[in-house]
Amino acid sequence: MEELKLIYSETEIKKRVQELGKEISEHYQSQSESLVAICVLKGAFIFFADLIRKLNLPCELEFVRLASYGQDTAPGKSLKFSKDVEISLANKHILIIEDIIDTGQTVYYLNHLFQPRNPKTIKICSLIHKTGRRQQDVQIDFFGFRIKEGFIVGYGLDYAEKYRQLEGIYELVKK
Ligand code: IMP
Ligand code: MG
Numbered sequence: 001m002e003e004l005k006l007i008y009s010e011t012e013i014k015k016r017v018q019e020l021g022k023e024i025s026e027h028y029q030s031q032s033e034s035l036v037a038i039c040v041l042k043g044a045f046i047f048f049a050d051l052i053r054k055l056n057l058p059c060e061l062e063f064v065r066l067a068s069y070g071q072d073t074a075p076g077k078s079l080k081f082s083k084d085v086e087i088s089l090a091n092k093h094i095l096i097i098e099d100i101i102d103t104g105q106t107v108y109y110l111n112h113l114f115q116p117r118n119p120k121t122i123k124i125c126s127l128i129h130k131t132g133r134r135q136q137d138v139q140i141d142f143f144g145f146r147i148k149e150g151f152i153v154g155y156g157l158d159y160a161e162k163y164r165q166l167e168g169i170y171e172l173v174k175k
Contacts, residue, residue: 004153004163004170008145013155013169016144017047021054024125024142028057028093033120035059035093038085040066040106042164043099046156047127047144051097059095062087066106079109089117099157100128101143104136111138128152128169145169 008016028035037059039048052061065083096110107124114122125142132149153159154166163170 001175002159003173003175004166005173006168007147007150007152007171008155008169010167013144013167014050017050018054020125020142020144021051021056024051024095025054025056027142028095031093031120033091033093035095036062036085036087036089036119037095037097038062038064038110040064040096040098040110041083042067043156043158044097044127046164047099048097051125060087060092064110066109068106079105081109081113089114089119091118091120094119094122096122096124098124098126100130100152101126101138101140102130102133104134104138107138107140108136127155128157 035057037052039045041063052059062085063083064085067080094114096107098107101107111122123141124139126140127144129140129143129146131146150171151159152169153163153172154168154170156164158164159172
């Protein structure tokens with residue numbers, strides 16, 4: 001049996017996303033090269049949609065699809081990359097927008113994928129920074145919430161494709 005325990009309410013998320021939008025806007029404001037915000041599907045889609053509307057900057061929106069999880073809550077061994085961006089990234093500022101960073105494998109992979117395309121900069125923004133199982137030393141430039149452990153669902157994040165549509169963020173507790 002699964003039980004959901006609320007950890008961040010809709011109101012808390014809204015407030016934090018607004019703050020993040022301000023922080024990111026201030027960071028890029030003085031740059032003349034254009035910004036590309038890249039959503040990592042599927043998990044980041046709700047966070048991405050809310051965050052980009054709080055950015056006070058012109059930006060292009062792109063999507064990649066990368067999955068590492070099957071039906072379980074333990075990290076999968078291989079990543080499945082099935083959709084790339086559709087524009088050139090040369091000389092642009094890249095902001096990768098993720099739902100959660102756990103082992104760090106996904107953003108490590110994306111960094112290595114985009115680096116050879118000669119962007120001006122690559123930065124990472126994640127709604128949740130989960131610290132307890134990190135395997136790759138990746139720099140997370142902007143994040144919403146930091147947690148140590150636990151499997152999280154809601155606000156885009158799933159467990160076996162369930163719970164993405166929940167307004168709040170919950171910890172999934174297996175009984
Ligand atoms: P990483 O590659 O281990 O950093 O994991 C990143 C991906 O695994 C995320 O983009 C999520 O899709 C998934 N993931 C990791 N932890 C969780 C979680 O607690 N809930 C839901 N998905 C997770
Ligand atoms: Mg993801």
